Amino acid sequence: MISKKMQEAINTQINAEMWSAYLYLAMSMDASDKGFKGVAHWYRKQYEEEMEHAFKFVKYLEEQMARVELKPIDAVQTSWKNVAEMFDQTLAHEKKVTAMINKLYALAEKEKDYATSIMLQWFISEQVEEEANAQELIDTIKCVGTDKAAFFMFDKQLSAR
Ligand code: FEO
Secondary structure, eight states: OOOHHHHHHHHHHHHHHHHHHHHHHHHHHHHHHTTOHHHHHHHHHHHHHHHHHHHHHHHHHHHTTOOOOOOOOOOOOOOOSSHHHHHHHHHHHHHHHHHHHHHHHHHHHHTTOHHHHHHHHHHHHHHHHHHHHHHHHHHHHHHHTTOHHHHHHHHHHHTTO
16 A cells, blocks of 8 residues: 555656646647648657646555545646747646656655555666657758758658657
8 A cells, every 4th residue: 555645646656647648738729720740740749648647646546445536637838839838838738747757756755655666766767768758859940940851851750659
């Protein structure tokens, strides 16, 4: 069994993962609206990943016979100036999620909750990848600059995710 405090913290994380999903779905919709099919596809996949993250935590709470509480999901921004702004916001958001996961891990260590620590190790590695992916998008869009043909190729590449 996990502590009530840990149960509450994981429920908060489920909400954060679902909020991330909602954010990336909004980015996907906005990119699609602007005609950027590849960017829209990339964020749609990202949305699906975030829902998977949320469900990993849901499954864990169920296995631990702990209560899953679905809290209200706050509204998200619905339009962005350009894709560079989306990518910057994605990295900033992922950094926040990394800090949340690290805090959860610190709580698990403090409580000597070994099962939760092990479960969280997957998320710690995943966050390294999430931040690296967002950074790569930022670096690439900087190289693309205002070159329309390069952007077209970049957008096409993202469709392959
Ligand atoms: Fe679930 Fe993008 O972290």
